[in-house]
Amino acid sequence: MNVLEKIVNNVTNFSKSERKVADVILANPQVSIHSSIATLAKMANVSEPTVNRFCRRLDTKGFPDFKLHLAQSLANGTPYVNRHVEEDDGPEAYTAKIFESTMAALDTARQRVDINTINRAVDVLTQAKKISFFGLGASASVAHDAQNKFFRFNVPVVCFDDIVMQRMSAINSTEGDVVVCISHTGRTKNLCDIATIARENDATVIGITSYDSPLAKECTLVLSLDVPEDTDMYMPMASRVAQLVLIDILATGFTLRRGSKFRENLKKVKDSLRGSRFDRKDFNN
Amino acid sequence: MNVLEKIVNNVTNFSKSERKVADVILANPQVSIHSSIATLAKMANVSEPTVNRFCRRLDTKGFPDFKLHLAQSLANGTPYVNRHVEEDDGPEAYTAKIFESTMAALDTARQRVDINTINRAVDVLTQAKKISFFGLGASASVAHDAQNKFFRFNVPVVCFDDIVMQRMSAINSTEGDVVVCISHTGRTKNLCDIATIARENDATVIGITSYDSPLAKECTLVLSLDVPEDTDMYMPMASRVAQLVLIDILATGFTLRRGSKFRENLKKVKDSLRGSRFDRKDFNN
DNA sequence: GGTTAAGTGTTGTAAAATTACATATATTTT
DNA sequence: AAAATATATGTAATTTTACAACACTTAACC
Numbered sequence: 239m240n241v242l243e244k245i246v247n248n249v250t251n252f253s254k255s256e257r258k259v260a261d262v263i264l265a266n267p268q269v270s271i272h273s274s275i276a277t278l279a280k281m282a283n284v285s286e287p288t289v290n291r292f293c294r295r296l297d298t299k300g301f302p303d304f305k306l307h308l309a310q311s312l313a314n315g316t317p318y319v320n321r322h323v324e325e326d327d328g329p330e331a332y333t334a335k336i337f338e339s340t341m342a343a344l345d346t347a348r349q350r351v352d353i354n355t356i357n358r359a360v361d362v363l364t365q366a367k368k369i370s371f372f373g374l375g376a377s378a379s380v381a382h383d384a385q386n387k388f389f390r391f392n393v394p395v396v397c398f399d400d401i402v403m404q405r406m407s408a409i410n411s412t413e414g415d416v417v418v419c420i421s422h423t424g425r426t427k428n429l430c431d432i433a434t435i436a437r438e439n440d441a442t443v444i445g446i447t448s449y450d451s452p453l454a455k456e457c458t459l460v461l462s463l464d465v466p467e468d469t470d471m472y473m474p475m476a477s478r479v480a481q482l483v484l485i486d487i488l489a490t491g492f493t494l495r496r497g498s499k500f501r502e503n504l505k506k507v508k509d510s511l512r513g514s515r516f517d518r519k520d521f522n523n
Numbered sequence: 524m525n526v527l528e529k530i531v532n533n534v535t536n537f538s539k540s541e542r543k544v545a546d547v548i549l550a551n552p553q554v555s556i557h558s559s560i561a562t563l564a565k566m567a568n569v570s571e572p573t574v575n576r577f578c579r580r581l582d583t584k585g586f587p588d589f590k591l592h593l594a595q596s597l598a599n600g601t602p603y604v605n606r607h608v609e610e611d612d613g614p615e616a617y618t619a620k621i622f623e624s625t626m627a628a629l630d631t632a633r634q635r636v637d638i639n640t641i642n643r644a645v646d647v648l649t650q651a652k653k654i655s656f657f658g659l660g661a662s663a664s665v666a667h668d669a670q671n672k673f674f675r676f677n678v679p680v681v682c683f684d685d686i687v688m689q690r691m692s693a694i695n696s697t698e699g700d701v702v703v704c705i706s707h708t709g710r711t712k713n714l715c716d717i718a719t720i721a722r723e724n725d726a727t728v729i730g731i732t733s734y735d736s737p738l739a740k741e742c743t744l745v746l747s748l749d750v751p752e753d754t755d756m757y758m759p760m761a762s763r764v765a766q767l768v769l770i771d772i773l774a775t776g777f778t779l780r781r782g783s784k785f786r787e788n789l790k791k792v793k794d795s796l797r798g799s800r801f802d803r804k805d806f807n808n
Numbered sequence: 809g810g811t812t813a814a815g816t817g818t819t820g821t822a823a824a825a826t827t828a829c830a831t832a833t834a835t836t837t838t
Numbered sequence: 839a840a841a842a843t844a845t846a847t848g849t850a851a852t853t854t855t856a857c858a859a860c861a862c863t864t865a866a867c868c
């Protein structure tokens with residue numbers, strides 16, 4: 239939790255004078271980080287040691303350390319303390335909030351993701367005879383995206399968003415095949431079935447899902463993100479972005495494993511698009 | 524540009540002693556921000572004023588101000604100075620780099636996006652008789668995702684990733700229909716055609732694409748992101764994440780316009796999933 | 809080889825932060 | 839309700855820190 243949030247959360251625990259300090263800082267955080275303890279004390283109409291004590295209460299070593307933490311909280315502009323979108327937010331507010339909460343979600347995802355599992359997943363993927371990506375609902379588009387990345391690698395890739403096709407595909411899988419099941423909650427019954435079926439047919443199942451979910455139990459390898467879905471109650475947002483980044487990471491790991499010759503191949507794939515595009519020269523005329 | 528990058532870029536302009544300082548800071552940035560000017564000077568084997576001059580060369584007011592800037596650069600952990608994935612990066616390195624570059628891309632997207640256009644786009648979308656999302660290649664999955672969001676709003680939504688279907692759909696569009704064309708480069712000929720056709724049939728065309736691209740010229744409204752695609756040359760990564768966030772923003776704007784009663788509706792959509800899921804109780808047994 | 813300029817270090821001082829202590833205010837106990 | 843205790847806040851002194859001014863060193867150039 240960053241200092242700014244900490245101040246807001248602790249506002250009730252503060253004493254009268256400390257609260258004055260909190261108010262001043264929250265009102266002009268950008269000014270605060272460039273002020274000395276003396277000027278800040280004056281602004282809040284308290285003594286200097288009070289400011290100092292305030293800093294310590296927030297688990298910082300002292301005023302300079304506090305300013306450091308505050309500066310970090312403000313690193314990306316002045317963030318909304320409350321990132322939840324609210325009824326009366328204007329376009330500016332909700333735009334900023336969604337960007338911020340998505341970035342925050344990616345940040346926690348980065349901290350929580352298990353590098354070791356990623357590495358093993360890349361291992362498995364590079365050795366796969368066939369790779370299948372399955373997702374339902376919002377996760378279906380993530381699966382599509384994954385397909386779009388991995389087909390470039392000249393590996394057989396399939397991607398279905400239709401349960402029946404998924405089932406048939408899963409039943410047909412064999413040893414050496416890799417099935418990637420994508421689900422934020424990990425509670426979608428149909429997808430859990432797919433994982434079970436695939437495993438029964440000796441495929442390796444990678445789950446991009448929540449740790450400790452029913453789906454996770456069915457997987458050989460679980461890449462859990464556990465992003466707090468905090469922007470909107472009714473639509474998956476940040477979770478799905480994190481999933482996509484994870485796909486990017488797996489794809490990158492894949493290309494790195496394959497070495498530099500392989501990258502030539504990617505270039506060819508990209509170049510193949512040329513005919514379908516306006517190139518820059520055409521356009522500048 | 525953040526201070527850390529600035530140091531790296533200016534490393535040639537530094538004097539011998541200043542370079543020593545730069546090296547020490549780059550080697551242990553986290554330590555640096557918690558050190559006094561004296562200890563840092565000792566670490567670098569230079570005098571205190573040299574450290575001070577070093578700070579000023581980087582356009583900071585002095586050492587404390589420099590530390591503030593440095594702290595902000597390090598706000599999200601110790602970032603890789605070079606975010607480009609390299610041949611010999613291990614899983615840890617490329618994972619961190621991709622997360623970081625994605626977050627950086629979102630940050631620039633946030634700064635560059637035009638709130639006013641977003642607001643107008645939301646306007647148009649809320650009044651649409653029908654909304655169509657079209658994208659090709661990597662942008663197709665973004666279009667799918669958009670469909671997944673907007674269909675919840677009880678508005679007719681279509682989404683095709685097939686050029687022929689797209690064309691037919693575009694030709695059938697009429698006044699009051701909104702067509703959203705998604706393309707990072709904005710140079711995909713087929714998609715430009717779609718935009719043209721839709722406009723000819725009096726539909727409103729929103730482009731999620733690069734400013735100043737051929738596609739942009741064909742659109743009624745252009746939501747440009749202009750994210751530097753810096754992670755990988757051969758695959759779209761950050762750009763597509765930014766597009767998704769933009770979709771989230773439009774969807775959120777949409778729900779806010781519709782007011783609180785409308786949100787009940789969203790809840791119903793979400794609740795409808797319940798039957799297809801393991802609920803938490805089932806699972807805990 | 810001397811002159812100039814840029815770079816670097818030493819000393820001293822002003823400012824800033826923190827400690828220790830004193831006073832005021834609230835809280836509990838009798 | 840008054841005394842006792844604990845908590846909160848401020849004052850003054852101390853210590854730490856950053857910076858300016860000056861002196862010295864090194865490199866560059868004529």
